[in-house]
Amino acid sequence: VAGLTLEDVARKVGVSRSTVSRVVNGHPHVRDDVRQRVLQVIEETGYHPNAAARTLASQRSRMIGLVLPRTVNSFFTDPYFPQFTQGIAQACNQLDYTLGLFLAGTREDEEKLFPRVSRRGFLDGVLVQSGHGQIGERLTERLIKSSIPLVIVGRPTQPDGASYIDVDNAEAAYTAVSHLSRLGYQRIGTITGPASSTVGIDRREGYLRAMTERGRAVEDCLVTEGDFTEAGGYYAMQRLLPARPDAVFAASDIMAIGAMRAIREAHLHVPNDIALVGFDDIPLAALSDPQLTTVRQHVLQFGISAVELLTDIIENGLTPQRRIIMATELVIRESCGAHRRR
Amino acid sequence: VAGLTLEDVARKVGVSRSTVSRVVNGHPHVRDDVRQRVLQVIEETGYHPNAAARTLASQRSRMIGLVLPRTVNSFFTDPYFPQFTQGIAQACNQLDYTLGLFLAGTREDEEKLFPRVSRRGFLDGVLVQSGHGQIGERLTERLIKSSIPLVIVGRPTQPDGASYIDVDNAEAAYTAVSHLSRLGYQRIGTITGPASSTVGIDRREGYLRAMTERGRAVEDCLVTEGDFTEAGGYYAMQRLLPARPDAVFAASDIMAIGAMRAIREAHLHVPNDIALVGFDDIPLAALSDPQLTTVRQHVLQFGISAVELLTDIIENGLTPQRRIIMATELVIRESCGAHRRR
DNA sequence: CTGAAAGCGCTTACAG
DNA sequence: CTGAAAGCGCTTACAG
Numbered sequence: 001v002a003g004l005t006l007e008d009v010a011r012k013v014g015v016s017r018s019t020v021s022r023v024v025n026g027h028p029h030v031r032d033d034v035r036q037r038v039l040q041v042i043e044e045t046g047y048h049p050n051a052a053a054r055t056l057a058s059q060r061s062r063m064i065g066l067v068l069p070r071t072v073n074s075f076f077t078d079p080y081f082p083q084f085t086q087g088i089a090q091a092c093n094q095l096d097y098t099l100g101l102f103l104a105g106t107r108e109d110e111e112k113l114f115p116r117v118s119r120r121g122f123l124d125g126v127l128v129q130s131g132h133g134q135i136g137e138r139l140t141e142r143l144i145k146s147s148i149p150l151v152i153v154g155r156p157t158q159p160d161g162a163s164y165i166d167v168d169n170a171e172a173a174y175t176a177v178s179h180l181s182r183l184g185y186q187r188i189g190t191i192t193g194p195a196s197s198t199v200g201i202d203r204r205e206g207y208l209r210a211m212t213e214r215g216r217a218v219e220d221c222l223v224t225e226g227d228f229t230e231a232g233g234y235y236a237m238q239r240l241l242p243a244r245p246d247a248v249f250a251a252s253d254i255m256a257i258g259a260m261r262a263i264r265e266a267h268l269h270v271p272n273d274i275a276l277v278g279f280d281d282i283p284l285a286a287l288s289d290p291q292l293t294t295v296r297q298h299v300l301q302f303g304i305s306a307v308e309l310l311t312d313i314i315e316n317g318l319t320p321q322r323r324i325i326m327a328t329e330l331v332i333r334e335s336c337g338a339h340r341r342r
Numbered sequence: 343v344a345g346l347t348l349e350d351v352a353r354k355v356g357v358s359r360s361t362v363s364r365v366v367n368g369h370p371h372v373r374d375d376v377r378q379r380v381l382q383v384i385e386e387t388g389y390h391p392n393a394a395a396r397t398l399a400s401q402r403s404r405m406i407g408l409v410l411p412r413t414v415n416s417f418f419t420d421p422y423f424p425q426f427t428q429g430i431a432q433a434c435n436q437l438d439y440t441l442g443l444f445l446a447g448t449r450e451d452e453e454k455l456f457p458r459v460s461r462r463g464f465l466d467g468v469l470v471q472s473g474h475g476q477i478g479e480r481l482t483e484r485l486i487k488s489s490i491p492l493v494i495v496g497r498p499t500q501p502d503g504a505s506y507i508d509v510d511n512a513e514a515a516y517t518a519v520s521h522l523s524r525l526g527y528q529r530i531g532t533i534t535g536p537a538s539s540t541v542g543i544d545r546r547e548g549y550l551r552a553m554t555e556r557g558r559a560v561e562d563c564l565v566t567e568g569d570f571t572e573a574g575g576y577y578a579m580q581r582l583l584p585a586r587p588d589a590v591f592a593a594s595d596i597m598a599i600g601a602m603r604a605i606r607e608a609h610l611h612v613p614n615d616i617a618l619v620g621f622d623d624i625p626l627a628a629l630s631d632p633q634l635t636t637v638r639q640h641v642l643q644f645g646i647s648a649v650e651l652l653t654d655i656i657e658n659g660l661t662p663q664r665r666i667i668m669a670t671e672l673v674i675r676e677s678c679g680a681h682r683r684r
Numbered sequence: 685c686t687g688a689a690a691g692c693g694c695t696t697a698c699a700g
Numbered sequence: 701c702t703g704a705a706a707g708c709g710c711t712t713a714c715a716g
Contacts, residue, residue, distance in 0.1 A: 003462055005709055016687045021711060029685055048462040052397035053709035056692045061394065063442075063464070077625055082424045089445040098458050100405075101443040103431040116440050120345055120390040122405070122464065230629055261629065283419055287572055287603065347693055358703045363695060371701055395693035398708045686716085695708085700701105 004047045012041050024049055055122065063098040064310060065117050065126040067143075069136035070105060077229050078254050079282040080299060084153075087303020088127065094304075095311055097124075110135050118146050125149035125314045127306055130156050130164070131197035151310040155198040163313060165306050165324040169199055172295045172328040173206025173249065176277045179293075179330060180247045181214040183338060185275055189222035189245035191236040191255050200225070203251045203279065219243065226255045233258025241266055245274060247336075253278035253285045253294055256335075260288065271337030281331055290334035297328050346389045354383050366391055393440075397464065405440040406652060407459050407468040409485075411452075411478035412445060419571050420596050421624040422641060426495075429645020430469065436646075437653055439466075452477050460488050467491035467656045469648055472498045472506070473539035493652040497540040505655060507648050507666040511541055514637045514670040515548025515591065518619045521635075521672060522589045523556045525680060527617055531564035531587035533578040533597050542567070545593045545621065561585065568597045575600025583608055587616060589678075595620035595627045595636055598677075602630065613679030623673055632676035639670050 006024075010017040015034060022030050023038040030038075041047075055061040066088055068081070085101075092099040102117055104110045117126055117139075128140050130152050137157065143150050144162050152164040180188050190207045193200030204223070211218045221243040226232040233255030240248060241262070250256035256278030263274055270276050270290055278285060281296035309324055332338050348366075352359040357376060364372050365380040372380075383389075397403040408430055410423070427443075434441040444459055446452045459468055459481075470482050472494050479499065485492050486504050494506040522530050532549045535542030546565070553560045563585040568574040575597030582590060583604070592598035598620030605616055612618050612632055620627060623638035651666055674680050 006711095007709080017710085018687055018712085019685090022686090025711085031685060034685085048457045048460065050398070050462050050709050051458070051464045052394045052403065053692090054711075055394035056392070056398050056694085057709075057711040059692075059711095061464075066443075077421070079419070079421070085443070086445060089443055090447075093445070093451050093454055096454065098464065099443050101408075101427070101431055101441050103428060103435070105432075109432075109435050112435055112438065115390045116393070118390065120392050122393045122403075122440065230625070258629075261631070264631075283572070287600075289603070289606075348695095349693080359694080360696085360703055361701090364702090367695085373701060376701085392693050395708090396695075398710085399693075399695040401695095401708075687714105688716105689714090690712090692709105692711085696706090698703105698705090700703090 003050075004045055006047075006049070009038070009041055009045065009047050012045070013038050061098075061122045061124050062096060063100055063122050063124060064092065064307070064314075065100040065102055065121075065123045067102045067104065067113075067117055067126055067128040067139065069110075069129060069133070069139050070103060078252070079284070080252075080280055083282075083299045084303045087300040088307055090300070091304040091307035095307065097307070097311065104135055104139060107135060110139055114139070114142060117143065119148050123148065125151070125310045127151050127153055127310055130154035131194075131199065133196060149310060149313045151306055151313065153306055155202065157196075157198060161321055163309065163322040165302070165309055165326070166198075167297050167302065167326045167328050169202035170206040170209070172279070172330075173203040173251070174210045175206075175328075175330050176279070176295050177207050177210035177249050178214065179332070179338075180249065180275060180277060180336060181210060181216065183247075183275070183336065185247035186216075187219075187222065187243070187245045188216065188247045188249065189224070189240045189243060191224055191226045191233055191240070191248060191250040191259060193226065193228055193251040195225060200251065207249055226251065226258075228252050228255060230254050230258040230261075234262045237262035238266075247271075247275035247277075249277045251279050253280040253282045253292060256292055256294070257284060257288060260292075260335075270335050271340065275337045276335040278335075285331075286333070288335075293333045293336035293338070294331050295328050296331045298326065302326060345392075346387050348389075348391070351380070351383055351387065351389050354387070355380050403440075403464045403466050404438060405442055405464050405466060406434065406649070406656075407442040407444055407463075407465045409444045409446065409455075409459055409468055409470040409481065411471060411475070411481050412447060420594070421626070422594075422622055425624075425641045426645045429642040430649055432642070433646040433649035437649065439649070439653065446477055446481060449477060452481055456481070456484060459485070461490050465490065467493070467652045469493050469495055469652055472496035473536075473541065475538060491652060491655045493648055493655065495648055497544065499538075499540060503663055505651065505664040507644070507651055507668070508540075509639050509644065509668045509670050511544035512548040512551070514621070514672075515545040515593070516552045517548075517670075517672050518621070518637050519549050519552035519591050520556065521674070521680075522591065522617060522619060522678060523552060523558065525589075525617070525678065527589035528558075529561075529564065529585070529587045530558065530589045530591065531566070531582045531585060533566055533568045533575055533582070533590060533592040533601060535568065535570055535593040537567060542593065549591055568593065568600075570594050570597060572596050572600040572603075576604045579604035589613075589617035589619075591619045593621050595622040595624045595634060598634055598636070599626060599630060602634075602677075612677050613682065617679045618677040620677075627673075628675070630677075635675045635678035635680070636673050637670050638673045640668065644668055
């Protein structure tokens with residue numbers, strides 16, 4: 001199943017393979033009638049260039065990698081990632097790049113993976129998810145050292161000089177908590193993300209700032225850590241309950257859903273007894289009972305922007321470090337009790 | 343950033359590049375001390391072979407593609423796909439293959455995608471999700487014609503001679519509905535998957551067979567179609583309600599969750615008024631209230647097996663068409679009312 | 685505008 | 701067991 005080569009096409013048309021190559025790559029300086037004839041033969045024969053040969057000759061693969069250093073669980077437990085991946089895939093298709101997907105859960109995975117996630121592998125550049133423990137940290141570090149075009153998704157733990165893209169987590173959390181405060185809640189608690197991740201840290205910081213600015217004392221018993229899973233939110237809420245919060249800001253919707261379950265089991269009511277605000281605006285947020293007030297991220301667009309940033313770096317050389325910070329919006333539904341209070 | 347080549351390593355060791363190549367590829371017939379010296383230099387220099395060159399010379403990329411012809415919505419709405427993808431990625435890592443991810447939603451996507459999903463692209467073989475409308479059908483057909491090693495995930499609509507892997511959907515549905523029947527329910531309804539997909543058809547068939555064998559008349563008003571989304575299950579249940587079913591088999595958990603919401607809104611109780619059985623055993627199934635009785639698929643293992651089948655075909659040539667059918671198991675929780683009835 | 689030629693970094697018979 | 705050589709299918713200066 002060898003398939004046609006450039007040479008075959010060239011012979012059929014009666015030109016050199018340089019010319020066919022120029023036509024295929026859309027270079028100017030080809031006489032118009034020649035171009036037409038070449039195009040026609042390509043059409044007729046269904047010729048497609050061999051990607052490996054092209055890559056070898058041009059040192060460009062038009063393929064990027066998405067590296068998700070994740071433990072098994074959270075990847076398919078949180079709807080965030082599929083959606084994000086979708087955005088990435090869509091943008092790749094648009095920009096005519098091939099997407100390689102690399103999930104690393106274990107240390108062993110990392111070792112097998114690394115050679116492939118490099119320029120010697122097939123890649124022109126890589127997108128790596130920030131955070132997620134040791135695997136993630138070390139992988140990112142090695143990637144930076146390898147000096148392959150790189151965009152970190154989410155503020156990196158260390159400001160290591162790589163470009164990154166993130167949403168404005170602190171600001172978003174600040175807005176959410178301020179909203180609760182304005183509604184008159186006094187004892188506002190929070191279920192944070194992992195303290196080892198910058199998402200966790202930044203959203204927590206937004207919470208703290210809002211509390212302070214609004215003149216609320218921040219009590220330790222009102223702050224507890226979750227792990228971005230439903231179960232994590234559930235247990236976190238159980239820990240929060242004794243502190244008698246009248247409102248809770250959860251750092252993700254899926255944790256808010258878990259919290260809701262804990263509240264229901266305690267025979268309390270959302271929002272009458274405890275108001276709730278989440279983060280992400282996953283599809284489930286609009287379907288829960290009560291519907292979840294939350295911070296909407298434009299996850300799809302986020303993925304698209306990440307790819308655009310990366311391909312820009314690939315194609316236009318080493319620009320100074322770039323950061324892109326995306327805005328969010330608060331979506332007010334039922335769980336914060338805003339309607340009730342009017 | 344050229345990096346080291348085989349030649350560089352060969353020079354450093356003082357052998358030909360043929361020898362280094364043999365060592366890298368683990369060929370026998372290399373004197374042991376030579377092998378050691380080569381290995382050491384590779385270690386020291388951090389040499390990794392250039393994948394494009396390797397692919398061009400050997401006509402093998404060790405890369406496979408996962409093609410998901412999907413509309414935007416269902417991919418991140420149903421936890422099934424992330425989990426499946428995870429299994430695929432894990433197996434690829436294990437078997438030392440690179441995974442390319444291709445999501446096609448629109449016709450335009452398909453056109454841009456096709457050249458890359460072929461041997462001329464980078465791929466040694468492809469895994470394509472069966473069904474999902476026109477895009478999927480046509481893509482699969484073109485893939486078959488291109489004669490690239492191919493495994494269809496899920497029984498194909500047309501028995502076109504491609505290898506495929508699937509779970510035993512009809513059998514699983516049969517078991518689930520028989521279970522409801524044994525519990526004494528009389529008016530058992532079903533929310534099917536799309537009639538255009540083989541999953542939809544096969545699970546429906548299992549339902550019909552169980553009903554018939556158990557001497558239940560199948561009433562049209564007890565069968566309605568969903569689209570594997572929460573909202574789809576919700577509306578389907580609303581359509582079913584007037585028929586007064588005392589039990590419902592939903593062809594996916596996420597639809598069962600939607601159905602539950604509709605039942606709750608109608609001020610009815612699961613399982614007292616209407617018993618419910620789902621399909622998939624997604625994480626949410628164990629967290630819903632009441633917990634969902636469902637058919638468990640070993641999705642991760644399913645993904646792994648799919649990759650193993652494909653790589654086997656790639657590496658061992660055109661075997662006769664292969665089919666792999668995987669078993670499922672019924673997980674009895676609360677929503678079917680089994681416990682209540684004892 | 686077009687072609688001949690070198691080169692990308694490997695693998696793989698073929699000799700020895 | 702080892703090396704010299706051809707070849708994989710392109711791109712890209714370099715001439716003209």
